[in-house]
Amino acid sequence: MxxxxxxxxxxxxxxxxxxxxxxxxxxxxxxxxxxxxxxxxxxxxxxxxxxxxxxxxxxxxxxxxxxxxxxxxxxxxxxxxxxxxxxxxxxxxxxxxxxxxxxxxxxxxxxxxxxSRLPSSLALAGTWTLLEWTRGHALSGFPWGYLAYTLEPVPSMIQTAEIWGPYGLTFLIVLLNVLIWKFCKCILNAGTEDSAFSQSRRVGLTQLCLFLACLVCLWFFGKWRMVEVAHNDDRLPELAVAAIQGAIPQDRKWDPAFQVSTLNTYAGLSSKAAEGFDDSGASSDNGVKVSSGLVVWPETATPFYFQVPSPLSEKVRSVARDLDIVLLFGSPAYRFNGAGKAEYLNSVYVLDSDGAVAGRYDKRHLVPFGEYLPWGWVTSWARDLIPAVGQFSAGITSRPLSCGDLRIGVLICFESIFPSLSRETVLEGANFLAVLTNDAWFGRTGTPYQHEIMSVFRAVETRRWVVRAANTGISSLIGPCGVRTAKTSLFEPDHIEGRIHLRKGHTFYVKYGEIWLLLFCLFWAVVPFWRKVPKEV
Structure with a gap:
C-alpha cells in the first residue's frame, strides 16, 4: 500500500x-x-x-x-x-x-x-477462537475484550451465548470478516490470473449470503428466546433488590478518618432504597414470602475488618435489622492457615434481616500483580518494583451464599470477566448472580463500561438475573436476556431498585461449557496443515 x-x-x-x-x-x-x-x-x-x-x-x-x-x-x-x-x-x-x-x-x-487452494474460512475463525480462549486461561487469564462483547448493544444477537458462551459469537464474527474479505477479493480479482481468487463472484456471493441468512436466523432465534425467557420468568419467585452506589473517592476509601461518613453514606442510600420495597417484599410461586428485600453494597464497601467486633461492625448489622433487609456487602477479611499465619482475603458477607452473618464468600480469582504476585519466586523480585501490590490469598469454594430461599452466586470485580466462574457457581445452585466491584481506579474512561458489559454476557450464559453494585458505577440490574432494567451513571452517589426472579435450571453452556466448540475449532485449525497443495507452475 x-x-x-x-x-x-x-x-x-x-x-x-x-x-x-x-x-x-x-x-x-x-x-x-x-x-x-x-x-x-x-x-x-x-x-x-x-x-x-x-x-x-x-x-x-x-x-x-x-x-x-x-x-x-x-x-x-x-x-x-x-x-x-x-x-x-x-x-x-x-x-x-x-x-x-x-x-x-x-x-x-x-x-x-x-x-492455489484457499484454507477454509472455518479454519481462520476456529483458530482465532482457540487463541482467544487461550488468552482467557493462560498465565492466570485475561479475557478482556473478547470480540463477542462487541455485540452487547444488540441483545437479540447474543442469546446463543446460552449455548456456546462468548466463544461461539467470536467464531461467527471472525467468520463474517473472512467471508466479507473473500467476497471483496473475488470481485477485485475476477478474470485475473490469480488462481486462488479467480473463482466466480457468484461463489463468493453465495457463501456470504448463506452465512448472512444464518445470522438472520440467529437474530430471529434470539428474539424468540427473549420472549420465552421473559414469559417463564414471570412465573418464578420474585425478590425486591437494590444496588447501592456510594461513589466514595478512591483517595478517601481507606482513610480511617472517613470510615464513619462512608458507612453513613451507604446506610442513607440503603434507607432510601428500602422505602421502595413494599410491605409484601417478594413472594414465591406459592405466595410464601421469600424475603423482605435484598440490598447490595459494592466490593470492600466497609473499609475495615467486619469480622472484628467493633462499633463500625455493629452499625452495619443495624442497617440490616432496622431496615428489615438482607444485606450483601464487600469487606476485607482474614483467616489463619495451618502454620498460624494470617492470610488476607477480599470477601463478601451476607447478613439476614436480624443482622446475623448468614455466610461469607472469599474471592477466588485474584488480580495478578494487583492483589497478589503470581508464580511464587519467579515474580518475587517485583515486590520492590511494585510496592503497592496486595498480599491477598484466594478463596477455595464457588458455593453460593445462602440466606433463606436465596442462593447468591457472588462474583467480585475481576471475577465477573471469567465465564467459567459464573458457570461454576450456577452449577452449585445459585438462583441469581451478584457482582460487587470497585471501578473507581479507572476514572471516567471507557473501562467501567467495558467491565459492565461482561456482566450482561454472564446473565445470558447462565440465564440468571445479575445485580451489579459498583462503588462509582456502573451499577445495574440485568435480566436473564441481557437487558438492563436499571442503570446508574458514573461517580454519582445513587441507588437503583427493582424486582428480579429466582431462577432454576441450567443452560446448555452451564452444563457442558465450551469444550465441544473448542474441539470443533481445533479440527478446523488442523485441517489446513494436511491440505497443502503446491502452487501450480
Whole structure:
C-alpha cells in the first residue's frame, strides 16, 4: 500500500487494530466488527509467515494499546509507580497480548503462501477462537475484550451465548470478516490470473449470503428466546433488590478518618432504597414470602475488618435489622492457615434481616500483580518494583451464599470477566448472580463500561438475573436476556431498585461449557496443515 507515494506496508495492520478498538465502549461501533479484521487479512494473506506474524503483532499492539491504555495511569497513580516505570510495564503486557493476533496472522500467512487452494474460512475463525480462549486461561487469564462483547448493544444477537458462551459469537464474527474479505477479493480479482481468487463472484456471493441468512436466523432465534425467557420468568419467585452506589473517592476509601461518613453514606442510600420495597417484599410461586428485600453494597464497601467486633461492625448489622433487609456487602477479611499465619482475603458477607452473618464468600480469582504476585519466586523480585501490590490469598469454594430461599452466586470485580466462574457457581445452585466491584481506579474512561458489559454476557450464559453494585458505577440490574432494567451513571452517589426472579435450571453452556466448540475449532485449525497443495507452475 502506498500513501502519497510512500510505501506503508504496516497501515492495514494499524487500521485493523484501531477498528477493533472502536467496536468497544466508549465508542461501541458494533457494526465495524463485521469488517475490522479485513485489512489485517489483506496484509498477511499469501505472505511469508514471519512477515505475517509481525503484522499481526503490530495490529495487536495498536488494538490492546488503545483499548487498555488506562492501565498505565492507573498503576502509576495507585501502584506508587513513576510514569517511566508504569508505561514500560504496560508495554510488556501489550506485547504479551499482541502475541495472540501475531500467531493467528502468522498461521494465516503460512497456510496461504504458495498455495492455489484457499484454507477454509472455518479454519481462520476456529483458530482465532482457540487463541482467544487461550488468552482467557493462560498465565492466570485475561479475557478482556473478547470480540463477542462487541455485540452487547444488540441483545437479540447474543442469546446463543446460552449455548456456546462468548466463544461461539467470536467464531461467527471472525467468520463474517473472512467471508466479507473473500467476497471483496473475488470481485477485485475476477478474470485475473490469480488462481486462488479467480473463482466466480457468484461463489463468493453465495457463501456470504448463506452465512448472512444464518445470522438472520440467529437474530430471529434470539428474539424468540427473549420472549420465552421473559414469559417463564414471570412465573418464578420474585425478590425486591437494590444496588447501592456510594461513589466514595478512591483517595478517601481507606482513610480511617472517613470510615464513619462512608458507612453513613451507604446506610442513607440503603434507607432510601428500602422505602421502595413494599410491605409484601417478594413472594414465591406459592405466595410464601421469600424475603423482605435484598440490598447490595459494592466490593470492600466497609473499609475495615467486619469480622472484628467493633462499633463500625455493629452499625452495619443495624442497617440490616432496622431496615428489615438482607444485606450483601464487600469487606476485607482474614483467616489463619495451618502454620498460624494470617492470610488476607477480599470477601463478601451476607447478613439476614436480624443482622446475623448468614455466610461469607472469599474471592477466588485474584488480580495478578494487583492483589497478589503470581508464580511464587519467579515474580518475587517485583515486590520492590511494585510496592503497592496486595498480599491477598484466594478463596477455595464457588458455593453460593445462602440466606433463606436465596442462593447468591457472588462474583467480585475481576471475577465477573471469567465465564467459567459464573458457570461454576450456577452449577452449585445459585438462583441469581451478584457482582460487587470497585471501578473507581479507572476514572471516567471507557473501562467501567467495558467491565459492565461482561456482566450482561454472564446473565445470558447462565440465564440468571445479575445485580451489579459498583462503588462509582456502573451499577445495574440485568435480566436473564441481557437487558438492563436499571442503570446508574458514573461517580454519582445513587441507588437503583427493582424486582428480579429466582431462577432454576441450567443452560446448555452451564452444563457442558465450551469444550465441544473448542474441539470443533481445533479440527478446523488442523485441517489446513494436511491440505497443502503446491502452487501450480
Amino acid at each position: 502506498q500513501i502519497v507515494g510512500i510505501k506503508v506496508s504496516w497501515f492495514p495492520a494499524v487500521l485493523s487494530g484501531l477498528l477493533l478498538s472502536v467496536c468497544f465502549p466508549p465508542f461501541s461501533c458494533f457494526p465495524v466488527a463485521a469488517f475490522a479484521l479485513a485489512p489485517l487479512i489483506e496484509a498477511v494473506w499469501g505472505r511469508e509467515w514471519r512477515y505475517a506474524g509481525r503484522m499481526g503483532f503490530l495490529a495487536g499492539i495498536v488494538h490492546f494499546g488503545t483499548l487498555l491504555w488506562w492501565i498505565s495511569p492507573t498503576i502509576s497513580q495507585y501502584g506508587n509507580l513513576s510514569d517511566w516505570v508504569a508505561w514500560p510495564v504496560f508495554g510488556l503486557l501489550m506485547c504479551y497480548l499482541a502475541v495472540y493476533p501475531a500467531i493467528w496472522s502468522g498461521l494465516t500467512g503460512y497456510w496461504t503462501a504458495g498455495r
